[in-house]
Amino acid sequence: MWLRDNERCRRDILRLLKRSGPLTSRDIPDTCVVPWASSGWTNDRNVTQMLEFMQARGQVAISGRVGRERLWDLPERVYPADRQISSVQEAELIRNERRLAALGIARAKARAMPMEPIHVGEAGEPAVVEGVKGEWRVDPTYLSDGFTGRTALLSPFDRLIHDRVRTEELFEFEYTLEMYKPAANRRWGYFALPILHGDRLVGKLDATADRKASVLRVNSIHEDVAFSRAMTNAVRTEIRDLAVWLELDVR
Secondary structure, eight states, X not given: OHHHHTHHHHHHHXXXXXXXXXXXXXXXXXXXXXXXXXXXXXXXXXXXXHHHHHHHTTSOEEEEEETTEEEEEOGGGTSOOSOOOOOHHHHHHHHHHHHHHHHSEEOSSOOOOSSSOOOOTTOSEEEEOTTXXXXXXXXXXXXXXXXXXXXXXXXXXXXXXXSHHHHHHHHOOOOOOOTXXXXXXXXXXTXXXXXXXXXXXXXXXXXXXXXXXXXXXXXXXXXSSOOOHHHHHHHHHHHHHHHHHHTOEEO
């Protein structure tokens, strides 16, 4: 209903991108006649919501970023056109291979989840994980001995930890996004970032970007395992890098 009522806005976006893309959402005028109503942060964010629906339908694509903002463009200028797909089965295989490449390891058939599924069919190679029931599928590119670990602060939506059950099975790492919980019921923080070190998930960072004070406030670092000096230094480096990216000081 909302898309139908705002068909003119959809056409306006396509015309503008064809003429002037790529563009950020704030560069695209809002010509919606019916506002997007929500009880959450998307309320009245008409252009952003329209772009999300158009992306899901393959009508627009993300071509890059400017800082933290996405750049939107026509899909024919973003996706490669040199591969012809002859059937739905071939398209599904390509999708599963790409999904497995993003996940690294996944179940052939997984439990239902909202948004992007996490099963990969027969893509990759079969594998078993010691101490975990059932068979997995592994991307062949990860079967060589070339792995080099690093330290990183992950988004709560990162594919590594997006499926909380998979994350606990493989890494024995418990995580829940707690922004919708009452403050008194939170264990790790409003928007705690999982901490990756090497091939292990080792803790959570509870930090807040205080834009008014131009400060990234580190409320706490939750250590799921005891941090060595090297781990502590690596995490501190990542926090400093995050602050630089956010154009904030650390406190």
